[in-house]
Amino acid sequence: MSRKVIGIVMNGVTGRMGYRQHLVRSILAIREQGGLPLPDGRTLWPEPILVGRNEAKLRALAERHDLAHWTTSLDEALAHPLAEIYFDSQVTQAREPALKAAIAAGKHVYTEKPTAETLDSALELARLAREAGVANGAVQDKLFLPGLLKLKRLVDGGFFGRILSVRGEFGYWVFEGDWQPAQRPSWNYRAEDGGGMILDMFPHWRYVLDNLIAPVRSVYAHTATHLPQRHDERGRPYDATADDAAYGIFELEGGITAQINSSWAVRVDRDELVEFQVDGTEGSAVAGLRNCRVQHRATTPKPVWNPDLPVTEPFRHQWQAVPDNDEFDNGFKVQWELFLRHVTTGSPYHWDLLEGAKGVQLAELGLRSAREGRRLDVPALEL
Numbered sequence: 052m053s054r055k056v057i058g059i060v061m062n063g064v065t066g067r068m069g070y071r072q073h074l075v076r077s078i079l080a081i082r083e084q085g086g087l088p089l090p091d092g093r094t095l096w097p098e099p100i101l102v103g104r105n106e107a108k109l110r111a112l113a114e115r116h117d118l119a120h121w122t123t124s125l126d127e128a129l130a131h132p133l134a135e136i137y138f139d140s141q142v143t144q145a146r147e148p149a150l151k152a153a154i155a156a157g158k159h160v161y162t163e164k165p166t167a168e169t170l171d172s173a174l175e176l177a178r179l180a181r182e183a184g185v186a187n188g189a190v191q192d193k194l195f196l197p198g199l200l201k202l203k204r205l206v207d208g209g210f211f212g213r214i215l216s217v218r219g220e221f222g223y224w225v226f227e228g229d230w231q232p233a234q235r236p237s238w239n240y241r242a243e244d245g246g247g248m249i250l251d252m253f254p255h256w257r258y259v260l261d262n263l264i265a266p267v268r269s270v271y272a273h274t275a276t277h278l279p280q281r282h283d284e285r286g287r288p289y290d291a292t293a294d295d296a297a298y299g300i301f302e303l304e305g306g307i308t309a310q311i312n313s314s315w316a317v318r319v320d321r322d323e324l325v326e327f328q329v330d331g332t333e334g335s336a337v338a339g340l341r342n343c344r345v346q347h348r349a350t351t352p353k354p355v356w357n358p359d360l361p362v363t364e365p366f367r368h369q370w371q372a373v374p375d376n377d378e379f380d381n382g383f384k385v386q387w388e389l390f391l392r393h394v395t396t397g398s399p400y401h402w403d404l405l406e407g408a409k410g411v412q413l414a415e416l417g418l419r420s421a422r423e424g425r426r427l428d429v430p431a432l433e434l
């Protein structure tokens with residue numbers, strides 16, 4: 052059976068997301084499974100062309116995984132004879148010029164979120180990609196996670212009746228970096244380096260709400276920098292200038308209210324690092340990254356408020372697990388496979404740079420809402 056090789060310029064693979072989720076768990080995992088079967092009987096074989104700033108790190112990474120192609124020059128990578136796709140998981144600030152160079156070189160582009168730092172830039176990138184006629188995509192990994200796929204199954208099956216509200220709780224304690232190293236890169240906590248909770252997480256909340264529940268129509272956000280001093284990768288103290296928590300209220304089409312707390316200064320008392328509770332007239336569900344549990348109208352308890360009595364019922368035991376009924380692969384890999392098939396066969400692909408721009412729009416409006424202390428409409432986007 053013949054094999055079609057497709058070169059993917061991968062920029063940012065020395066980083067957390069680029070290495071673990073995109074290179075190892077997606078592209079190399081596709082190679083480990085023998086490539087990606089195409090409808091015409093051929094197999095697609097992704098060939099990474101690593102690009103980055105640090106020669107020593109890139110060389111070590113390429114050697115570790117037996118990869119032949121790597122360079123510290125983006126131009127050289129884009130000019131590689133195999134290169135058809137450019138992928139970006141650099142720090143957010145470095146993304147826009149690199150994506151523009153890739154589009155100008157006629158490459159298909161796929162990128163981590165947020166696709167840019169401002170809505171104008173995100174829209175410009177979407178426009179440039181459309182004008183150049185290249186395939187384009189933005190990572191929306193949460194949509195491909197087992198817990199949220201089960202939630203979507205419930206929505207599609209009409210489990211909820213009329214959906215009333217969504218409450219999301221995201222976060223965990225990110226160490227300050229003094230007596231225990233921080234488990235996230237320090238740029239995340241500096242606004243001047245493209246950091247901040249809203250810019251990081253509102254792009255996720257936009258596509259989760261839009262795609263699973265209903266389109267977002269307005270936003271009110273309150274932000275905080277709970278920990279104004281942190282210590283960086285080298286143990287040096289720095290001022291945390293970005294928001295490390297965002298408390299958002301979103302109005303969705305159809306009068307649904309969504310409220311999502313996002314914080315890197317919260318200790319976890321949940322089953323998973325993010326959970327969404329959806330309440331509807333017929334039933335409710337709590338979905339995390341992996342699991343989802345439900346409570347139907349018919350099995351809903353009838354508590355009566357009485358602070359004089361101890362809790363009368365085991366509320367958390369009154370929910371029922373939604374079964375897998377399927378085999379779930381890594382969410383990043385699933386989306387990569389969809390994008391690779393889109394590029395090679397023209398199959399439909401919904402999660403493009405315009406969808407990515409919607410996430411940047413919500414982040415930008417969220418930050419403005421927090422600054423101005425008011426609710427803002429989220430207008431429809433057009434290219």
Ligand SMILES: NC(=O)c1ccc[n+]([C@@H]2O[C@H](COP(=O)([O-])OP(=O)(O)OC[C@H]3O[C@@H](n4cnc5c(N)ncnc54)[C@H](O)[C@@H]3O)[C@@H](O)[C@H]2O)c1
Pocket residue numbers: 062063064065066067068069103104140141142143145163164165190192236251
């Ligand atoms: N989809 C998700 O769930 C998810 C989760 C975390 C991060 N992200 C996104 O992925 C991107 C990378 O995040 P990360 O956590 O992997 O970051 P990271 O700091 O671990 O990696 C950043 C990468 O960018 C490179 N880089 C290029 N220019 C740089 C510069 N000027 N300064 C510092 N690094 C530079 C680094 O060498 C490294 O390879 C961000 O845009 C972030 O928003 C997405």
